[in-house]
Structures are given as C-alpha cells and as structure tokens.
Amino acid sequence: MILVTGGAGFIGANFVLDWLAQSDETVINLDILSYAGNRENLASLAGDERHLFVQGDIGDSALVTSLLIQYQPRAIINFAAESHVDRSIHSPEDFIQTNVVGTFRLLEAVRAYWSSLQGEVRQNFRFLHVSTDEVYGSLAKDDPAFSETHRYEPNSPYSASKAASDHLVRAYHHTYGLPVLTTNCSNNYGPYHFPEKLIPLMIVNALAGKHLPVYGDGQQIRDWLYVKDHCSAIRRVLEAGKVGEVYNIGGWNEKTNIDIVHTVCELLDELRARVDSKSYREQITYVTDRPGHDRRYAVDASKIERELGWKPAETFDTGIRKTIQWYLGNQGWVANVQSGAYREWLKRNYTGRVV
Template structure:
C-alpha cells in the first residue's frame, strides 16, 4: 500500500488514477480539499476498495500518525502543496503554512514511523517529494536548461516555499537517514487541470467568449510536460531512484506562452469553431505582467533518462490535442469547478491588470 498526499489535486489525482489503472496496490489518498482539490477528479474510483480517501491536512500530525500506523504504507508520495504563483503573491501565508510547515510536520511523522520499521519494510521504504523547476529561478534566453545541480534562486513566495520544502526533505535524509527521493518538474498540462492556469484558462475563456489574457508580451518561455508523462516518471523514480537523489522531469518542449495560446486557439478553431466563424485568436488581450514574473524555465531531463531510462511518451502536439479534447468532452467538470470562489479569484487577479 502507498500513501499519496494531495491526491485530489491536478497532478496527484492523475497519479492516483494512473497508478490504479496499472496496479492493484491500494492507495491511501490524503487531501485537504482546498480550492484546487476536487474529489470529482476521482469519481471513476467510487466503490473501488483499492482507493481510500481521507480528507485532511498533512500538517495534522495526529491524523498522519494514525494513518501511518493503521495502514503501514511502504511508500509516501507527497504531492500536497499550494501551487499557484499569482495566489502566492496575493496571499503568501497559505503557501508558508502548507508547503513549509505542513511538509515539516509530515516529515516528522514519517521519520517516527520509519524509525520503528524493521527488516525489509525499513530498507525498502521510500518518501518521494514532488517539487517544481521554479525553485531554480529564471533563465536568460541563451542559458543552459536547469540541471539537478543548479543553485536555488526562487523569485516568488510560491517557489520560495517549495524551495524550503525541498531543503527540509534533503536535510531529513542527510541528518536522519530518511530514505527520500525528490523530483522537480516543469509546467504540467492535461486533464483535470484547475482553470486558473494558462492552458485550461485559455480553453475555458475561449469557449465562453471571454478575453484570453496574456501577461506582458507573452514571450515568457516554459517547458511543458504532459501530466501522464509526469506520472510515469514518478513511478519510475519510486521504483529505481537512488536514495537522496533529485531527478528533474521535463517534456523537452520549450515554448513561449503566446505560442501556447495560439496553438490552443488553432485547435479550438478546428474542433469547436466559433458560431460566427471567426478565429478564437481574436479574443487574445495583453495585460499587465505579474510582479517578478520569471522569464524562462527549461528542464534538462537527461539524468532521469540516463540513469532510469525514462523519457516522455507525448510530444507537445499530441499532448495538447488530447488536453483540448478532454476539456471539450467534459463540460460538466469545468462547470462544477467554476464555483463562486473561483470566479471571485479570477476577477480579483485580472482586475488589477490593464490591457
């Protein structure tokens, strides 16, 4: 049995679904169900005895302790995090509490649990921490991509909080011997992505006839990773990663944001044309950039390919087509996640920015 934290969020829920599609090993799924945690992502697992969902906080030490003692998991995969840069700018405290304090409390309970294991259960136990490339800061246009040896230079409250959590995980390995693994991924996209992030926001706004807001000049460059490829990388790291090591996970797809938006518009023109026959690109608007917006991220995923034999299965063209089609096929999911709180957040964030 494994314990997954944050398993109702975007990446976590995709991981749980993929895991149970490929193995019968049960999953304990612990999620606080904040705005981005959505049990509807896991609706296909209703009645599946292999999936045990617990609503709760990784910072709740008594709850985590009881789950570990009751279920005796062989591995813990920590997806739980506040993860949106703009939200961290508006309200950094939640990011400090979940990503730093919460990770600390989780590590303390895991250390105590691991410490009382014996024999094979102790030697094979793993704690896998899922992190982000944003901890490395920003790259200039001609800089080499981030490798695992890049120094940490976080530029937002979000990335600073994730950097702190990475350092805690590393420290618990070197100080206490806790058998940890860390992955740092590039920008994920795919099914169940909460529509405040770039790709789902563009799809949802386009279909609703709303403006497609692009920060600054739209030339911020990101590496894009299809979420199911990310899930396969995590499974591989859990299976064969070297203890204490970090593995960067990327899609080898560096693209400017404005190109992403035009690609989404082109696919929608093909798959769901506007009633008036005009291109969705007419809805693109440029808005004031966010403070401290990193100009470029790029992941060198060579280490995980060399050492563990993993590389992404999807190209950006294949992955983005699957993603757009998923949103077209799941309008009820989109409608359900667009609660009043979500609409209020979008209005607050973009009201501050002028075209």
C-alpha cells in the same frame, strides 16, 4: 500499499488514476480538499476498494501518524502543496503554512514511523517529494537548462516555499537517514487541470467567449510536460531511483506563453469552431505582467533518461490535442469547478490589468 498526499489535486489525481489503472496496490489518498482539490477528479474510483480517501491536512500530525500506524504504507508520494504563483503573491502565508510547515510536520510523522520499522520493510521504504523547476529561478534566453545541481534562486513566494520544502526533505535524509527521493518537474498540463493556470484558463475562457488574458508581451518561456508523462516518471523514480537523489522531469518542449495561446486557439478553431467562424485568436488580450515574472524555465531531463531509462511519451502537439479534447468532452466538470470562489479569484487577479 502507498500513501499519496494531495491526491485529489491536478497532478495527484492523475497519478492515483494512472496508478490504479496499472496496479492493484491500494492507495491511501490524503487531501485537505482546498479550492483546487476536487473529489470529482476521482469519481471513476467510486466503490473501488483499492482507493481509500481521507480528507485531512498534511500538517495534522495526529491524523498522519494514525494513518501511518493503521495502514503501514511502503511508500509516501507527497504532492500536497499550494502551487499557483499568482495566489502566492496575493496570499503568501497560505504557501508558508502548507509547503513549509505542512511538509515539516509530514516529515516528522514519517520519520517517527520509519524509525519504528524493521529489516527489509524499513530498508525498502521511500518518501518521494514532488517539487517544481521554479525553485531554480529564471534563465536567460541562451542559458543552459536547469540541471539537478543548479543553484536554488526562487523568485516568488510560491517557489521560495517549495525550495524550503525541498531543503527540509534533503536535510531529513542527511541528518536522520530518511530514504527520500525528490523530483523537480516543469509546467504540467492535461486533464483535471484547475482553470486558473494558463492552458485550462485559455480553453475555458475561449469557449465562454471571454478575453484570453496574456501577461506582458507573452514571450515568457516554459518547458511543458504532459501530466501523464509526469506520473509515469514518478512511478519510475519510486521504483528505481537512488535514495537521496534529485531527478528533474521535463517534456523537452520549450514554448513561449503566446505560442501556447495561439496553439490552443488553432486547435479550438478546428475542434469547436466559433459560431461566427472567426478565430479564437480575436479574444486574446494583453494584460499587465505578473510582479517578478520569471522569464524562462527549461529543464534538462537527461539524468532521469540516462539513469532510469525514462523519457516522455507525448510531444507537445500530441499532448495539447489530448488535453483540449478532454476539456471539450468534460464540460460538466469544468462547470462544477467554476464556483463563486473561483469567479471571485479571477476578478481579484485580473481586474484593472488590461493594457
């Protein structure tokens, strides 16, 4: 069996669902169920004996140790992280506690467990750490995309905390020999994405008749990766990745934020037109930019294609259409995640930002 941390969040839940759709290998799913962790993401697994959910913190050393001893997983895939740049600007300590201290405590528990293993079981064990392209900093418009050897230059509390966790994982391999793998992905989108991030926020606000807030001039560039492609890449790295290596995972889809918003509006115009027949574009509102907003991320994913034979199956056009169709078909899920705490966050982050 495998242990997945953060498996009730956006990427983690998609990974668990995809894993069990393709394999009968049991998943132990450890998630603290913070604001973005949602058991409803895993509702289709109710009663499935291959999925064992445990609510808890990766920083709880006693809990993690007991799970490792009880279930003896052959691999750990670490998705657990605070991941929203805006939230890290408002509350950086949460990111230090989860992404730095939590990762450290998880590594310590895993190191002790791995050290107790023998023979082939020890040799085949893997710790796969899921990280982000944001650790590399920001690119100018004509700079080459981030490679795995690009210097770390994190610019937000979030990316700095993830950079620290990456360095800890690397250190535990080089110092203790822990068999680790690290992946750094570009911006994900797809089903179960918590509606504070760009794409789901635009979909949800558009359908609710609210403003579509675009930071600054909207010309920030990101590489976009459909979440199920990300999950397939992680499975491939776990299967065949070289111990100690880093693999960048990208979608080869560089888009400006405003182009993303326009695409969402155009697809909603087609799939769920406004009752007044006007375009959702009329709801776009430019707001004051995020402090220290990185201008461009771009991922060179040629290494994982060259060495492991992986490349994304979805183009942005196919992936974004599937994403919007999912949100249109799952309005109950959307309503349930928009709690009072979520509304308070939107108020805190966007009040006073309209240009």
